[in-house]
Amino acid sequence: xxxxxxxxxxxxxxxxxxxxxxxxxxxxxxxxxxxxxxxxxxxxxxxxxxxxxxxxxxxxxxxxxxxxxxxxxxxxxxxxxxxxxxxxxxxxxxx
Numbered sequence: 001x002x003x004x005x006x007x008x009x010x011x012x013x014x015x016x017x018x019x020x021x022x023x024x025x026x027x028x029x030x031x032x033x034x035x036x037x038x039x040x041x042x043x044x045x046x047x048x049x050x051x052x053x054x055x056x057x058x059x060x061x062x063x064x065x066x067x068x069x070x071x072x073x074x075x076x077x078x079x080x081x082x083x084x085x086x087x088x089x090x091x092x093x094x095x
Contacts (some may be wrong), residue, residue, distance in 0.1 A: 006052045013045040 032038060035078040 003055055004050050006055070010045065010048045010052055013041055013048070017045070042063060 017038075020038055023030060024032040
């Protein structure tokens with residue numbers, strides 16, 4: 001469940017920071033950027049972004065490993081068929 005929630009939380013907090021930034025640019029007296037609440041939100045945003053990135057990298061690597069295993073299984077199956085050329089042999093062509 002946390003996997004499904006973190007991307008949404010990152011989007012929400014990042015959107016809040018856009019609003020805080022633009023409001024602070026228009027009216028700097030309100031002090032939206034330099035206070036404890038925004039520092040806590042920035043910390044949460046950083047933690048969630050790193051967690052989200054780690055999950056994404058892990059899923060991409062697992063998907064790539066699975067794709068490589070499937071490709072290797074197809075190569076083995078093709079090399080075991082009778083009469084099929086073996087993929088590890090090279091055929092010399094005359095030019």
